[in-house]
Amino acid sequence: MEEQLPTTVTDKPKLLLVDDEESILNSLRRLLRGQPYEVLLATSGAQALEIMAQQPIDLVMSDARMPNMDGSTLLAHIHQRYPDTIRIMLTGYADPSAIIKAINEGQIHRYISKPWHDEEMLLTLRQSLAYQHSERERLRLVQETWDQNEKLKLLNATLEKHVAARTSELQQTADMLDLAYEELKRSYVTGTEVFSLLANLRLPPTKQTNRQIIELVRVYCKLHGLDEGTSRDLTMAAALYNIGKLSWTDSMMSTPSDLLHHNDRERYRGYPKQSESLLMTLDPMKDAARLILHHQERWDGSGFPDRLKGEAIPFGSRLLKLAVDFIELQRGLILERQMNSDEALVYIRQYTGRLYDPELVEDFIQVCATYLSDVTLADPRVKVLTTRDLVAGMILARNLNADNGMLLLNAGKVLNGPLVEKLIAFEAMEGAKYSIFVKVPEEVEGALLETS
Known part of the structure; x- marks a missing residue:
């Protein structure tokens, strides 16, 4: 596995964009102009691997369909050689086998469809790099814990007081690790919600x-x-x-x-x-x-x-x-x-x-x-009746609409005999069957019980 030197805190994150269509690369470069990133471009998988062999790259976004080496294969190579690099798939078609290959072999972080939405693209890049920073910090803390454990072994035989002090520091580090891991899990929740918004763009x-x-x-x-x-x-x-x-x-x-x-x-x-x-x-x-x-x-x-x-x-x-x-x-x-x-x-x-x-x-x-404020069914006074079950004095609990969407009666309307007859006649004329949500006042319910 080839190793990359980590970028320093003061360096701008380096992004490598890979697509065999220069028009797509130019569009992405324009989108990222003014963003706090150093952007590198490649028109093939082979060129992308050459660039990565020469300098550390924080994030690679590759098109899925390219000649000679497709995006899934490229990202699988990058996963093997540079596992710390964030990998994103960019594609203009829905191919489950390509997506599964990219996830299983390339361990991609995100999947973005063409055409993309600029704000969502920028948000995806920001969150991906934030995730990478969190993961690097977690690994740094793990290494720091391991180093402190080694020191603790050396001190244990000679200085009990020093051991106690180091034990306290170790607990603090463990607490920090727990917090970092919880933050990582929360970032997954955020990531899934962002991805769901992108997936919903397929629907009106x-x-x-x-x-x-x-x-x-x-x-x-x-x-x-x-x-x-x-x-x-x-x-x-x-x-x-x-x-x-x-x-x-x-x-x-x-x-x-x-x-x-x-x-x-x-x-x-x-x-x-x-x-x-x-x-x-x-x-x-x-x-x-x-x-x-x-x-x-x-x-x-x-x-x-x-x-x-x-x-x-x-x-x-x-x-x-x-x-x-x-x-x-x-x-x-x-x-x-x-x-x-x-x-x-x-x-x-x-x-x-x-x-x-x-x-x-x-x-x-x-x-x-x-x-939801418009749900009335949770109220025990609300009943769902047919038009022929309605009686005078009942109150509509929600708007009544015809099947074509036309508003027939507003919520809050108190029903009377002639109005009930009109509803029955209109329902028959339309060939419909309405479900009427009504509130039944106590006096009306009492009268119904006496009648029954």
Whole structure:
């Protein structure tokens, strides 16, 4: 393995950009002009290795598809010779085999798609170099600990007091190592969230899900006092649960899963396993990858990929499925019709014990009410009725819209007899079936009980 001298604190980080298209290199050089980096360019893998043999490089960003030596092969060579150098893959096409090769053999730090967004590119470079600095500091502390241990062995036989002093210093160093390692794990969480934002760019804004799922999972963890490790794994799983979909076509990514044809449906059922495979080589991601693998299992054992049943499904996977389905139902990624938040919770409640853990559902609904101001279903006074179950005096708990999106009645409207008859007639004319969220005042509920 070839060794590189570390760059000094006062040196600018050195970036090596590799692409066989000079136009891409020129675009990147313009983007990085004025940034605190020293930028070097190479048009082939061989030229890049020559440059690295002559001087230390902090970060290499290589195009995936190049003649003679592709990006995955180049980054694998760099990993073997210069493991301290950060490696980033830049590609204009989605090829799972190339991505897996780059992760497994090149141990890449990030994966960026062309065309890139300038601000996200700059953010990725800053965070990658910050991660490298943290890792170098951790290794320095490890070496310092080892050196101090050696000194301690020499002093142990002659000076007990000196040993006690060094032991105290060693404890301080160990504490610093613990802090550095915790910071490293937190940086992984940040990295997964940044990557999830990049992955979401494949979808239109109305179909993007990861940010909302991350926030919902965080609210659940906070309200239930889950430990830091569990919360961290759940957050990373929420950020990257759909990374296995990156190789899909844009059309398939936007199609509701319920409408996928046979071949596409088989591919859909394989995305949790694909996601896990991409993440398992990263040690801090292993527990999160396991949650992702099983987040499409069902409580009754009819899910995939392993048809786990009941409590055999990891707790985090059961919670992640609730969060994923709640958001994806509202984005139209499960059924053709986009639901509002209350309708999505009615759907989840309907499939309690079949798709979802019955011990988690009602608790999850309460968390959703905390997270979203428009959720009314958590209020015990709110009922979901058909138009023919409505009676005068009931109050609409949320806006009522026709299937075409037209607003029929505002939340807070007090129903009367003629209004109920009009709703029944309009529903029949439209051929629709409305679910009406209403609050039932005590006097109306009492009258209904007397009638029954």
